[in-house]
Amino acid sequence: MADGVVTPPADLGREFARRDGFMRHLGIKLHDVGSGTSELRMAVQSCHINFNGTCHGGALYALADSAFGFASNSHGILAAGIDTHMTYHVGVSEGEVLVAKAQEKSRSRRIAVYQVEILNSAGTLVAGFTGTVYITTRPNTGQDAVAS
Amino acid sequence: MADGVVTPPADLGREFARRDGFMRHLGIKLHDVGSGTSELRMAVQSCHINFNGTCHGGALYALADSAFGFASNSHGILAAGIDTHMTYHVGVSEGEVLVAKAQEKSRSRRIAVYQVEILNSAGTLVAGFTGTVYITTRPNTGQDAVAS
Amino acid sequence: MADGVVTPPADLGREFARRDGFMRHLGIKLHDVGSGTSELRMAVQSCHINFNGTCHGGALYALADSAFGFASNSHGILAAGIDTHMTYHVGVSEGEVLVAKAQEKSRSRRIAVYQVEILNSAGTLVAGFTGTVYITTRPNTGQDAVAS
């Protein structure tokens, strides 16, 4: 099989979401996944709050990183995150509903770069994220466990 | 009160950990906190696993970011994360016990920079993290809620 | 004077460019500067080439970082870069003409975040950049030396 030419099944995103224990544990919901894009949502609850009483930076990151994972694996080839950068702009409180939108900025044979923006209900950009993946040679179609 | 001269109570770290719902939800344990340093641990469980069957990058980040939060707030002044960078070196599996060690690299009146390293049980560096905080003028002694 | 309300002179960008020895040394040209935005250009010459025969990552960064500096100082208040992140997508050769476009993603009282994209003549995104500044209380109108 040539690199990168796998046609992923139409329900690849749903299959990924079904298998992802971390997303489920944090209440991160898949809303949409396309070719190199994704949209995920998270309602901020008490389990996301840090010792200062606001949404933990790690919870915002978990949302962004999950969006990055869906977008970068949307082509049906296993892609592994190697490097990420996040900027935090505005504090987030319990009860807010956040949307993360990922898009592909660049994709070569082995390396691809994605940007994710997290918006709150008012449409304010609360955080920005850039992530780079290493593209493996293994298909990742949601049908075969990676470890098999 | 002059900036940065608050003497934090000896049990500041424990008080922070007690208040942090996100850490508790992910099983992140405080092991030690010093002046500009911290050490936290996390045993990788099924709630940390991603759709590829390995530890989610967001779970590793949550551990590193929490260590960053303890180290940067250890001086008793509220510090807010504004920017972070993470590199992922080695995959992590369920059952591994991870240690995150944070140290202060630089601290001026308003900005401070921390590095965190995550090691697995074998002592291998599985991820590296750099984070920058903005140092506010508010004391954060664990006795007063920030929002009060 | 209240923070952030300085009205910069219309020719602020030209004055900055006139004073900047590093830009001049590398052949970086100011094309446009607006409120929170800038556009700079650089023709890749032999002085930008690394030991592998392609444009040095530091030369691409110098272009992006300069665009970041103009955009973040465009409001007439001295802003100091504290943290930057760059992704390299496509190699660049001698003779190519690069354009860097900066835009403000977020600005609070003390912290602001900018993104810069570098495009080659074909319009391909060759590198992406995110930078954070600390906004000081000092006006920076191009008329007064900072050190004075």
Added chain:
Amino acid sequence: MADGVVTPPADLGREFARRDGFMRHLGIKLHDVGSGTSELRMAVQSCHINFNGTCHGGALYALADSAFGFASNSHGILAAGIDTHMTYHVGVSEGEVLVAKAQEKSRSRRIAVYQVEILNSAGTLVAGFTGTVYITTRPNTGQDAVAS
């Protein structure tokens, strides 16, 4: 030839430095290169100064990125920078002499991560840098032009 087993010639670093027009243009000097490490120096001159009268962030980065390039190519295999992060801690003035020390933090078959610290004459950490490379399959021994 197996990946990564090239034995680079002893004078690889000097050969790289001889070919690097960007380093020469900025007065960056190679001091030492080892297996996954390097040390470079730069005396801050008027050609490094920005519009605020201090050393340009791009000049500090050029020094760090060059140290990253020597360390990551020290094994005799061409490595291409894909992602970098820099934190700026202390302003730097004309006349200061800076030292950049790079070290390898992680190296797998295709990806490696390096940290660089820039110190001023007083030994103060003025900036920190983390960079990731993609390791190609091409030898880079300083004897053959990459383009050949």
